[in-house]
Structures are given as structure tokens and as C-alpha cells.
Amino acid sequence: MNNPIRTSDGELLSVKLKKAESNKRNIAFLLVMPLLLFILVAYILPISQMLQRSVDNTQMNSLLSETYKVIQDWNGEELPPEEVTKVFYNELKYLAENKLHGKIAVRLNYEKGGFSSLIKKTVRKLDSFDENENILDQFIKVHKRWADIDYWLALKRATVPYHFRKYLASFDMIQDFDGSIKRLEEKKRINVTLWLRTIFVALGVTFCCFLLAYPIAYLLSVLPTRYSNILMICVLLPFWTSLLVRTSSWMVLLQTQGVLNDILVSLNLVSDDNRLELMYNMTGTFIAMTQILLPFMVLPLFSVMKTIQPSLMKAATSMGSTPFNAFRKIYFPLTYPGISAGSILVFVLAIGYYITPALVGGSKGTLISNRIAYHMQSTLDWSYATAMATILLVAVLIVYYIYNKVVGIDNMRLG
Amino acid sequence: MTEVKQDFVKFEQVDKSYDGEFLVVKGLDLDIAQGEFLTLLGPSGSGKTTTLMMLAGFETPTNGEIYLDGNPISNIPPYKRGIGMVFQNYALFPHLSVYENLAFPLKVRKTPEEIINEKIKQTLAMVSLSDFSNRMPAQLSGGQQQRVAVARSLVFDPQLVLMDEPLGALDKNLRESMQYELKHIHESLGVTVVYVTHDQSEALTMSNRIAVFNDGYIQQLSNPNDLYETPVNSFVAEFIGENNTITGTVKEISGNRAKVEADTGETVIANPIAVSSVGEKTKMSLRPERVSINPSDLENKFEATVKEIIYHGDHTRVRVNILNDDQFILKIPNSNDEIKLNVEDKVQLGWSGHDCRALDF
Numbered sequence: 001m002n003n004p005i006r007t008s009d010g011e012l013l014s015v016k017l018k019k020a021e022s023n024k025r026n027i028a029f030l031l032v033m034p035l036l037l038f039i040l041v042a043y044i045l046p047i048s049q050m051l052q053r054s055v056d057n058t059q060m061n062s063l064l065s066e067t068y069k070v071i072q073d074w075n076g077e078e079l080p081p082e083e084v085t086k087v088f089y090n091e092l093k094y095l096a097e098n099k100l101h102g103k104i105a106v107r108l109n110y111e112k113g114g115f116s117s118l119i120k121k122t123v124r125k126l127d128s129f130d131e132n133e134n135i136l137d138q139f140i141k142v143h144k145r146w147a148d149i150d151y152w153l154a155l156k157r158a159t160v161p162y163h164f165r166k167y168l169a170s171f172d173m174i175q176d177f178d179g180s181i182k183r184l185e186e187k188k189r190i191n192v193t194l195w196l197r198t199i200f201v202a203l204g205v206t207f208c209c210f211l212l213a214y215p216i217a218y219l220l221s222v223l224p225t226r227y228s229n230i231l232m233i234c235v236l237l238p239f240w241t242s243l244l245v246r247t248s249s250w251m252v253l254l255q256t257q258g259v260l261n262d263i264l265v266s267l268n269l270v271s272d273d274n275r276l277e278l279m280y281n282m283t284g285t286f287i288a289m290t291q292i293l294l295p296f297m298v299l300p301l302f303s304v305m306k307t308i309q310p311s312l313m314k315a316a317t318s319m320g321s322t323p324f325n326a327f328r329k330i331y332f333p334l335t336y337p338g339i340s341a342g343s344i345l346v347f348v349l350a351i352g353y354y355i356t357p358a359l360v361g362g363s364k365g366t367l368i369s370n371r372i373a374y375h376m377q378s379t380l381d382w383s384y385a386t387a388m389a390t391i392l393l394v395a396v397l398i399v400y401y402i403y404n405k406v407v408g409i410d411n412m413r414l415g
Numbered sequence: 416m417t418e419v420k421q422d423f424v425k426f427e428q429v430d431k432s433y434d435g436e437f438l439v440v441k442g443l444d445l446d447i448a449q450g451e452f453l454t455l456l457g458p459s460g461s462g463k464t465t466t467l468m469m470l471a472g473f474e475t476p477t478n479g480e481i482y483l484d485g486n487p488i489s490n491i492p493p494y495k496r497g498i499g500m501v502f503q504n505y506a507l508f509p510h511l512s513v514y515e516n517l518a519f520p521l522k523v524r525k526t527p528e529e530i531i532n533e534k535i536k537q538t539l540a541m542v543s544l545s546d547f548s549n550r551m552p553a554q555l556s557g558g559q560q561q562r563v564a565v566a567r568s569l570v571f572d573p574q575l576v577l578m579d580e581p582l583g584a585l586d587k588n589l590r591e592s593m594q595y596e597l598k599h600i601h602e603s604l605g606v607t608v609v610y611v612t613h614d615q616s617e618a619l620t621m622s623n624r625i626a627v628f629n630d631g632y633i634q635q636l637s638n639p640n641d642l643y644e645t646p647v648n649s650f651v652a653e654f655i656g657e658n659n660t661i662t663g664t665v666k667e668i669s670g671n672r673a674k675v676e677a678d679t680g681e682t683v684i685a686n687p688i689a690v691s692s693v694g695e696k697t698k699m700s701l702r703p704e705r706v707s708i709n710p711s712d713l714e715n716k717f718e719a720t721v722k723e724i725i726y727h728g729d730h731t732r733v734r735v736n737i738l739n740d741d742q743f744i745l746k747i748p749n750s751n752d753e754i755k756l757n758v759e760d761k762v763q764l765g766w767s768g769h770d771c772r773a774l775d776f
Contacts, residue, residue, distance in 0.1 A: 314473055315506035317494045319520035319571065326494075329519070333510050 166387035217301035280362025304338030457628030499568035684768035710765030
């Protein structure tokens with residue numbers, strides 16, 4: 001009946017076709033291979049490292065690995081039983097002999113204040129311990145804090161291999177001894193303010209960029225090439241200047257004795273002893289970031305606007321629609337792909353912006369990225385920094401997710 | 416029966432210049448009757464599209480005035496003119512469905528929902544796209560998009576519809592069938608249509624009258640038949656249809672008969688249309704199908720050499736050398752009694768003096 005089709009050399013056509021296609025696929029794969037490797041080495045590995053570091057507690061866990069094993073079974077309602085304290089005593093003794101107890105002292109002090117001195121005092125007295133007597137009683141004899149169950153609970157929490165206390169700390173929260181999560185006392189809260197400010201600045205800068213970029217992009221799309229090229233160069237000029245130069249030129253312009261204030265004073269708009277504070281606050285961060293991120297909004301908008309036929313607006317007006325209505329009902333909806341692409345680009349860049357807020361932001365205009373850098377460079381608390389960076393990453397991913405749900409990633413046009 | 420307004424649209428001494436130096440449209444006077452299908456035909460840059468855009472309101476006349484139904488409209492913005500328009504690239508709103516595209520002009524006019532539905536149904540039926548109201552423009556073929564654009568320009572019952580080369584982007588077969596469709600829509604609705612094209616066969620097929628534009632002026636305004644058969648100047652003769660041109664000098668004029676000495680020395684009898692005095696240079700226009708082979712009793716008879724024979728199905732085009740011009744074309748209908756011709760044959764060609772129109776040089 002239905003004989004399978006064969007090629008001239010007698011092979012089945014379907015088999016041969018599959019072979020030819022798999023060859024093509026292999027070649028395509030080889031061509032993208034370098035890129036895949038690069039992404040793996042330069043992107044996926046560092047990010048997974050970062051994720052790991054933010055929850056990592058293996059150092060503490062390995063220093064007190066035996067204690068960790070036994071203390072996990074302790075219910076935490078009364079003081080730990082003898083087998084736990086005995087193991088802890090042995091390990092502490094070993095650490096003291098190898099001069100490693102300082103590390104756990106610092107780390108334990110994070111969990112509970114006063115732990116550091118407690119460890120140091122105990123280590124000094126370790127030689128006097130009689131291993132045949134009750135170890136817990138001897139601990140308590142050295143220092144009465146050992147009778148406080150909170151210290152033992154802190155020890156239990158500090159020895160786990162993975163923990164999320166940096167994530168909690170990123171939102172100004174800590175886990176209490178009974179396991180409940182509570183906010184820090186009011187004067188210690190700093191991160192939440194920074195998160196809110198970061199989101200506010202990112203949204204605000206995105207909106208300002210949109211307001212400024214829309215008319216420029218429109219003009220670019222309708223001007224004859226001769227003029228639009230010049231305008232395009234003006235838009236792109238900031239790209240050809242170092243970020244640092246642009247930011248410092250804003251510092252020259254915005255400072256109290258700066259160009260802008262001088263002009264306002266000479267025009268008598270502002271009195272000399274009442275100059276405007278344009279820098280080292282939110283205003284400065286806003287102005288500088290908007291200017292620097294503007295091209296990222298202009299370009300996607302322009303590329304979308306260029307494809308809108310001018311005859312659409314003519315058609316709408318010829319059908320009786322006023323120019324304003326034609327813009328609102330026809331032109332504006334057609335620019336949605338450009339608006340969304342530009343907005344997401346500017347927002348994502350703004351939410352992690354670092355140099356500009358660091359230089360012109362002062363203390364009132366710094367963002368979460370500056371906090372991350374602070375922990376990376378000054379406190380060297382890398383797990384804290386990476387936890388915050390991870391939260392930033394997740395926030396951006398959520399924005400992408402929502403964007404994909406609402407607009408559809410296929411509708412994005414970047415130029 | 417109500418009287419048909421002969422000057423439903425009136426251009427009065429309209430000039431248009433874009434750069435202040437060069438006039439694109441010069442002293443245009445044009446009356447368009449109600450219900451008429453008028454085509455503005457001309458090569459690109461001749462001013463036809465500018466004329467249409469001034470009527471639509473997208474351009475303002477530099478001078479003169481345009482009247483619509485007796486009212487001057489130069490100062491009325493396009494959205495208040497109530498004129499339907501079809502654009503060359505269709506200009507359908509890509510983010511709106513066919514239904515929403517058609518509803519746009521009605522919603523602007525705050526038409527009630529039921530009437531909108533009813534009107535859209537009727538109009539889509541008219542362009543035979545009833546099943547397509549939920550499609551997006553990108554899901555339609557070129558011909559279907561064009562029909563939607565036509566439907567959209569008609570759905571709000573405008574008195575006047577302007578079409579700017581609406582069939583330019585379609586392939587030949589589709590273009591021809593759309594020509595008939597547009598013609599039938601025009602006849603059944605009785606709406607006034609002003610149509611711009613550079614395709615003369617389109618103009619001849621569809622129009623009641625054709626205005627041939629060149630160089631900012633209307634060269635000739637007449638019905639398709641007259642335009643083809645009796646062109647008044649050599650531009651029109653050459654622009655509309657195929658044309659043979661013989662240049663010469665007028666030697667004698669008596670009534671509608673003139674003796675013209677061709678540049679090669681022979682005397683040609685011609686019909687003096689645009690020449691009035693002896694000694695004038697002239698271009699004589701002769702349609703290829705008005706030339707006969709081996710004529711018996713025609714005023715003009717000359718010997719020609721066949722240079723090229725091209726078979727066209729329903730007719731054969733023959734290029735000959737006559738009066739020292741080897742671009743002379745004749746068309747021979749392919750019927751049973753066809754004359755056998757071969758390249759380099761010598762034949763006698765002839766035509767009547769009436770068909771040979773002596774026009775301006």
C-alpha cells in the first residue's frame with residue numbers, strides 16, 4: 001500500500017531527514033557554545049556563589065561540628081543535658097588549644113551580646129575543669145551566664161550550617177530566642193528606609209525619564225534625517241562621556257556655591273544666604289540619575305515610534321477625531337511596547353544604581369546599593385552584602401515576571 | 416428627482432507652495448459634481464496628491480479657496496470636515512480589531528451602540544468581510560485590509576470620500592478586481608469620490624471624469640473616452656495609453672485638415688488640434704490601433720520595415736521603422752484573418768488624417 005519513500009541511495013527518507021536536521025542542530029549548538037560557557041562562568045556561577053554565601057554558616061558549623069550534632073536534639077526548654085555540655089566542652093578545649101576560640105566568640109556575640117567575654121573567660125578557666133564532675137555546673141561556676149538558657153539557645157542557633165539571619169537583618173528584623181521574628185528597635189532600623197527609598201527613587205526616575213523622553217523620541221521620529229541625526233547625537237552624547245565625569249559635573253552644577261545656585265542668586269530668585277540645597281540629598285540623586293538614564297528610555301521609545309505610520313494619525317483625524325483624541329486613542333497605545341521596554345530598562349538600572357547616589361546623594365540620598373557596597377568594603381560582612389544583593393535580584397526578577405504577565409516579553413522592543 | 420450639484424466641491428484659483436519659491440499647484444480651478452467619481456491622474460510630483468491633501472485638510476492652500484457644498488473650508492480642521500479617506504498603505508489601526516477600526520469614526524460621533532453594530536454589519540457585508548469583524552488587521556491579506564480601509568471610510572456616511580492611490584500596494588489581479596468592486600460600491604452608494612492614482616488604466620476603468628495633472632496644472636479634464644480618443648496636448652496623448660509621435664512643421668491649414676511636413680520631408684495629413692498657424696512646430700499623436708496594414712483608401716500611406724513582433728495573447732504588437740522612426744508601434748488584433756508578418760518585411764501602413772492629431776510641440 002503505502003511504501004515508505006526512499007532516497008536514491010536506498011535509505012529511508014525520514015531517517016535521512018532526521019540525520020540532516022540533527023547535524024544542523026549540532027552546528028547551531030557549537031556556535032552558541034562559547035556564549036553559553038561565558039554565561040556559565042561569568043554569570044551563573046558567581047550568582048549561585050552569591051546565593052550560597054548569603055546563607056552560608058559552614059565555618060561556624062565546622063568549628064563546632066560535634067556540638068551541632070548533639071545540640072540539635074536538645075529541646076531547648078531547660079538547660080542542656082550533660083552529653084551536650086560535655087561535647088561542647090571538648091570542642092571548646094580543642095579550639096582553645098589551637099587558638100581558634102576567638103572566631104566563635106565574635107560570631108556568638110552577634111547572636112547574643114556578652115557571649116564574647118563569656119567565651120574568653122571560660123577558656124581561661126578551662127584547665128581547672130574536672131572532666132569527671134558535672135560539666136554544666138562547672139561552666140556555671142566559671143560564669144553565671146551559663147545558667148541563662150538564652151546563651152545555650154544562641155549557641156544552638158549559631159551552629160547550624162545554613163541560616164537566614166542576614167535576610168532578616170536586611171529588613172531590620174531578627175529572630176528572637178523563642179524562634180519568633182520581630183523588628184529591631186526603632187533607632188536601629190535603617191535598611192527598610194533604604195529599600196523604600198530605593199524603590200521610590202527607581203520609580204520616580206523612571207517616571208521622570210518617561211516624561212522627558214517621550215517628546216524627544218517623538219521629535220526624533222518625525223524630524224527629517226538631517227536634524228534627527230543631530231538630535232540623536234545630543235541624546236547619545238552622555239553615553240560617550242564617563243559616568244564619573246557626568247556625575248561630577250552635576251556636583252559642580254548643583255552644589256550650594258555651584259553654577260545653578262549662582263545663576264538663581266544673580267537673577268534674585270534666591271537670596272544669597274538662603275541658597276538651595278540641591279545636592280547631598282534626594283533632589284541631587286533624582287536629577288543626576290534622570291539625566292544619566294534618559295537615553296535608555298529615549299532609544300526604545302524612538303525605535304517604536306519610528307515604525308508608527310504618520311498616516312494613522314491622519315486617518316484618525318479624517319474620521320472626525322480631534323488631534324488630542326487621535327493621540328490618546330491611536331498613537332499612545334501604539335507606543336506601549338516602547339514605554340514598557342524603556343521603563344523596565346530604566347527601573348532595573350536605577351534600582352541597583354551605585355556611583356551617582358554615592359557621590360551626590362549624601363546621607364539622605366543613598367540607596368540600598370550603597371549599603372551593599374558598605375558591607376562589602378567596610379564591615380567586610382559579605383554574607384550581609386550578598387543577602388541584600390540577592391533580595392535586589394529577586395525584586396528585579398519579580399518585576400520581570402509581572403511585566404511578562406501584563407505586557408508579554410515578546411512585545412518588548414529595544415531598538 | 417433632486418438636482419445634482421455640479422459644484423459640490425469647488426477649487427477656486429488655488430495655489431500651493433511648500434518652500435515659498437516653487438508652486439506645486441498653480442491656479443487650480445476645479446468643480447466636482449455630487450455623486451461623481453473623479454480621478455486625479457498624473458506622474459509623481461504633478462500636484463495631484465497635494466490637491467487631495469488640501470481637500471482633506473492636511474495641507475492649507477497658499478492662495479485661493481476650496482468650497483465644500485458651498486462653504487469655504489480652508490479654515491476648517493480636517494476632523495470637522497466629515498470627509499472619508501482611504502490611504503495608500505491602508506492606515507488601519509494595528510492594535511484594534513476590524514470591528515473596532517470601523518467603530519472608531521462612529522464612536523467619535525457618539526453614535527449609540529446598537530446603531531454602531533448595525534452600521535458595521537451592513538458595511539462589512541458590502542465589502543464581503545462579514546466574518547472578519549474580530550480579526551486583527553495583521554491577520555488579513557492585503558486585499559482584505561484594503562476593503563476594511565474602504566469600509567472604514569464609508570461607515571460614517573460621508574458625502575465625500577477621498578482615496579489616495581488605495582490600490583497601489585496590491586498585485587495586478589487583485590488590483591483589477593478591486594477596481595470593479597470600488598466602482599460598484601460607488602455606483603450603489605452614490606457617494607462623491609475623489610481618487611488619486613498614477614495608473615492610467617485604473618483611472619480609465621473607474622472614473623466618470625479624469626483630471627490629468629502635470630507640472631501643477633490640470634492638462635485635461637474630461638471623461639475617459641474623450642481623454643483617450645481626443646487628447647488636447649501632447650503630454651496627455653503620451654501619458655494616457657500608447658502613442659506614436661511624429662514631429663513636423665505645419666505647412667497648410669484648412670478647417671480640420673492640415674498638411675504637415677515631417678522632419679524626414681514627407682507630408683502627413685493631420686487634424687489640427689493645438690496648432691493654428693503655418694510654420695508652427697508640432698507633435699502629431701497617433702494611437703497604435705488606428706494604423707492599418709496595406710490600406711486601400713487612407714490619406715496617409717507610407718512604407719515601413721518590421722523590426723520586432725511581440726505576441727500579447729489577444730493582440731500582437733509590431734514595432735516598425737517608418738518615417739525614420741524605429742519606435743513606431745502598431746497593434747494588430749489576433750483574429751483568424753491575421754496577416755503573416757516577419758521581421759524585416761516591408762509593409763504599407765496607413766491612417767486617416769482625422770486620427771492623426773497635431774498637438775503642441
